[in-house]
Amino acid sequence: MRYESPATTKEACTLLAKEKGTAFVLAGGTDLLVKMKAGMVEPDLVVDIKRIKGMCDIKKSASGFVIGAATPNAALSENAALLKAWPGVVEAAQLIGSKQVQGRCTMAGNLCNASPAADSVPALVAAGARVVIAGPKGKRKLAVEDVPAGVGRTVLKKGEIIEAIELPAKKPKSGDAYLRFIPRSEMDIAVVSCAVNLSIDGKGVITAARVSLGAVATTVLLVKDAAKAIIGTKLDDQAKAKLAAAASAACRPIDDKRGTVEFRTEVAGVLARRAAEIAYARAGGK
Ligand SMILES: Cc1cc2nc3c(=O)[nH]c(=O)nc-3n(C[C@H](O)[C@H](O)[C@H](O)COP(=O)(O)OP(=O)(O)OC[C@H]3O[C@@H](n4cnc5c(N)ncnc54)[C@H](O)[C@@H]3O)c2cc1C
Numbered sequence: 024m025r026y027e028s029p030a031t032t033k034e035a036c037t038l039l040a041k042e043k044g045t046a047f048v049l050a051g052g053t054d055l056l057v058k059m060k061a062g063m064v065e066p067d068l069v070v071d072i073k074r075i076k077g078m079c080d081i082k083k084s085a086s087g088f089v090i091g092a093a094t095p096n097a098a099l100s101e102n103a104a105l106l107k108a109w110p111g112v113v114e115a116a117q118l119i120g121s122k123q124v125q126g127r128c129t130m131a132g133n134l135c136n137a138s139p140a141a142d143s144v145p146a147l148v149a150a151g152a153r154v155v156i157a158g159p160k161g162k163r164k165l166a167v168e169d170v171p172a173g174v175g176r177t178v179l180k181k182g183e184i185i186e187a188i189e190l191p192a193k194k195p196k197s198g199d200a201y202l203r204f205i206p207r208s209e210m211d212i213a214v215v216s217c218a219v220n221l222s223i224d225g226k227g228v229i230t231a232a233r234v235s236l237g238a239v240a241t242t243v244l245l246v247k248d249a250a251k252a253i254i255g256t257k258l259d260d261q262a263k264a265k266l267a268a269a270a271s272a273a274c275r276p277i278d279d280k281r282g283t284v285e286f287r288t289e290v291a292g293v294l295a296r297r298a299a300e301i302a303y304a305r306a307g308g309k
Contacts, residue, residue, distance in 0.1 A: 028071040032078075032157045032186050035070050040159045040182025042068040048184050049073075050093045051127035053120060054136040072184060081105060087192040089155075092131035092185045096143075097122075099130075109190055110305065111199030111218055111298075115146035118203065121210060131185040137171045140213040140238040144171070146201040148235040148243050149218035152190050158183035168235070171242040194231075197222040198305025200298040203237070204290050206281065213238045214282040217270065217294035219302040227257045227308045234266070234295060239274040239287050246273040249295055258303045266299055267292030 029035045039046045044067025047055055058064045072078050078093035081102050088105055096116040100106055106113050119128050119142050130143040131154070147167040154170060156163050159182040167188070172178050179185070203216035216237035222230050234249035249269040256262035276287035 024066055025068045026071065027068065028074045030074055030076070032072075032075055032184065035072055035075060035184055036158055036182045038068065038070050039184065044068065046070065048135070050129040050132040051095060051124075053124050053128040054132060070184075078186070085192065088190040090130065090188045090190065092187055093129055095126055096128050096130065097125040105190075108193035109146075109150055109199060111201045111220065111302065112143065112146040112150050112152075112190065115201035115203075115218065116143045118142045118201075118209075130188055134167060134170055134188075135177055135179070135185060137173070137175050137177050137242075138212070139171075139174060139241055139243065140216070141243070142201070142203060142213060142216065142237070144243045145216050145218040145235040145237040146199065147188065147190075148245050149201075149220040149233045150190055150199055151220070151233060152188055154185045155187040155189060156183050157186040162186070164189070168243055168245045173241050194222045196224070196306050197231075198302040198307075200301035200305065202294045202298045202301075204282075204294060212281075215239055215276075215287045215290040215294060217291060217298045219295065219298040221253065221299065221302050221306060223303070223306045223308050229253050229256055229258060229303070229308075232299075234270065234299075236270060236273060236291055236295075239276040239291055241275075244273055246270055249273065253299060258299060258308065263296045263299065267296045270295035 046068040047066045049069045049071040073093045078091040080091045082089045133141045133143045152167045199220035201218040203213035205211035221232040232250040234246045236244045252265035271292040274288045278284045
């Protein structure tokens with residue numbers, strides 16, 4: 024196996040594109056190294072992106088935040104502006120693993136590992152985040168929800184890497200939240216998860232919303248019907264009931280020892296309601 028640690032994105036893409044065998048990007052390695060140790064993958068080439076300029080930076084501008092793809096999750100909550108603007112995204116990222124894992128793992132790696140239960144992904148989707156993809160043919164941008172192609176698969180082509188995650192600027196009177204259900208209190212994978220991002224007007228009426236679900240289908244779901252159920256409302260009980268019903272209706276979960284189809288479907292509605300309440304309060308609603 025060859026290990027490369029290029030200094031530029033272009034070099035990284037060229038290395039990945041030219042490799043005839045199996046090639047992997049290495050960010051935090053908290054998924055990749057585990058899989059290598061378990062013999063699940065045997066790379067011919069590993070391209071470490073952490074030395075590339077800007078890959079570990081969080082930049083704030085008028086249009087939002089640009090988070091370098093190798094930024095460890097531990098750095099997210101240390102960024103006061105990011106935490107203030109997108110608490111749901113930061114909290115979702117912070118749920119991943121332990122302190123040691125946090126010092127290494129990245130949101131881009133979480134997305135590219137393409138587990139349906141990835142914690143940061145629903146929060147990024149609800150936030151309307153996009154990824155900047157660099158490849159042999161230049162750069163392109165995609166909505167986060169368009170990156171996973173199935174369990175363990177993404178739409179990234181040979182030689183392409185995610186260079187950064189873009190989060191939009193926080194809208195006035197808006198809030199986001201992420202919740203997951205796990206049987207233990209920590210260090211577990213989501214059985215069901217839900218993220219809500221919403222904006223309200225001066226009277227507390229919801230003017231825009233995005234609702235996403237994790238671990239209830241092969242990829243993260245953006246549930247437009249769930250958002251529609253609360254737009255135009257003050258998140259009253261009727262709106263919350265409709266939101267929960269729409270979230271449950273969107274579920275296409277697996278049935279396994281960690282959760283039955285019925286359980287995951289029910290809990291998706293419960294989490295949607297609770298996440299919406301938190302997001303609404305964060306937006307300044309009562
Ligand atoms: C003890 C432990 C607990 C965990 N708990 C959780 C949890 O609670 N919730 C959860 O969601 N996950 C959890 N994970 C999984 C893992 O930590 C996350 O998925 C993490 O975010 C992966 O990020 P990484 O930077 O370490 O990715 P890596 O392991 O470096 O990469 C993961 C995959 O993505 C690819 N990749 C990485 N970055 C890029 C890029 N920029 N462009 C293209 N491809 C890329 C790699 O080639 C690889 O295939 C846990 C892992 C461990 C070891």
